[in-house]
Amino acid sequence: MLDDLLASHDLVGKSRVEIVELLGKPTPTDKWNNWDMVYVLSPTSPMPIDHQWLVLRLNDAELVTEYQYVQD
Numbered sequence: 473m474l475d476d477l478l479a480s481h482d483l484v485g486k487s488r489v490e491i492v493e494l495l496g497k498p499t500p501t502d503k504w505n506n507w508d509m510v511y512v513l514s515p516t517s518p519m520p521i522d523h524q525w526l527v528l529r530l531n532d533a534e535l536v537t538e539y540q541y542v543q544d
Contacts, residue, residue: 477494481494483528483536483539484536484537484538484539485535485536486535486536487534487535487536488508488509488530488534488535489534491509491528491536495511495526498510498511499511499512503525503544504525504527504542507527507528507529508528508529508530509527509528509530510525510526510527510528511525511526511527512524512525513525513526522543522544523543523544524541524542524543525541525542525543525544526539526540526541527539527540527542
């Protein structure tokens with residue numbers, strides 16, 4: 473799913489509003505608090521301990537400057 477999203481949408485330069493329109497509201501979490509928007513994508517194992525995350529950093533104009541796909 474994430475591969476398809478990133479292949480069809482360049483997230484860098486999109487506004488916070490555009491990201492919410494594309495992905496929905498960010499996931500409320502205390503994890504990844506050094507990022508501006510966080511989305512939990514799925515558990516990475518049958519036991520929902522580990523997850524895949526999409527984290528985004530915005531600039532002062534609320535535009536995406538960086539994003540990462542991370543697992544925990």
